Amino acid sequence: MTEDPFVAHRGLLFTVAYEMLGSAADAEDVLQESWLRWAEVDRSRVNDARAYLVRTVTRQALNRLRTLACSREDYVGEWLPEPLLTSPDVAEDVELAESVSIAMLTVLETLGPVERAVFVLREVFELPYGEIAGAIGKSAATVRQIARRAREHVAARRPRVRVSRSEQPAVVERFLRALRTGQLQELVEVMAPDVVLIADGGGPTAAALAPIHGVELVAKVLARTDQFDAAALVTTAVWLNGAPAGRIEIDGELATAVSLVVESGQITRVYLVRNPRKLTRLDEPAELTR
Secondary structure (H helix, E strand, O other), rough: OOOOOHHHOOHHHHHHHHHHHHOOHHHHHHHHHHHHHHHOOOHHHHHOOHHHHHHHHHHHHHHHHHHHHHHHHHOOOOOOOHHHEEEEEEHHHHHHHHHHHHHHHHHHOOOOOOHHHHHHHHHHHHOOOHHHOOOOOOHHHHHHHHHHHHHHHHHOOOOOOOOOHHHHHHHHHHHHHHHHHHHHOOOOOOOHHHHHHHHEEEEOEEEOOOOEHHHHHHHHHHHHHHHHOOOOOOEEEEEOOOEEEEEEEEEOOEEEEEEEEEEEEEEEEEEEEEEEEHOOOOOOEEEOOO
């Protein structure tokens, strides 16, 4: 028996939904809804199963995005994407790794649902305009216009990352060591003067409600981890969303996922995900593929 196309393309479909939603939990719900629709389809009338499934997942993700809009507006504090544990192999595909990074997913949150769908399908998955048109119910000409606007919007906001593959892990390790030991000066030295910290607690967990700007303020906030007993605080380097990152455990419990943007050897962005609902998928690597 041949493998069902939905199963064969599940990694791709999950990646499409995740990039559109920034939430693994919502992406899984979209895949479940898409599977139920796929199960009712007459397969003999489907010429290209991959394209058909991508269209189905895109439509379901768009529906989910629209229903999530209100809840995200009412979110307590800053909203960050749900981080995913990934294998180092994801970084081999540079474009995929960049597209699923916390920094990029945060930028994609500033797009409208349709613009986000078009950007993801065109720029990340390189789908033809006609195929995207079928997925979102617009003409190919309209899709071209949306794609252009979305590219300009993202280009103006995406981080300008310039770092070697060997440099980023070293910077992350240095940051985590300084964090673990509460060394304020070390934190100051590893971060850029205009560094920005964004934290997501979601309400259940304490976190800064607005971005914190400037190395002195950010370092002071981060150095507060020295209030914990040295044995209670554990920092571990991991791969999150295709890049070196960190996880922080306190008394054996996962407390925070840390994602960093590194440019020219210094950290320019610190993303702290503390919402416990977003820390449930950091033990098993996610399958992300194009």
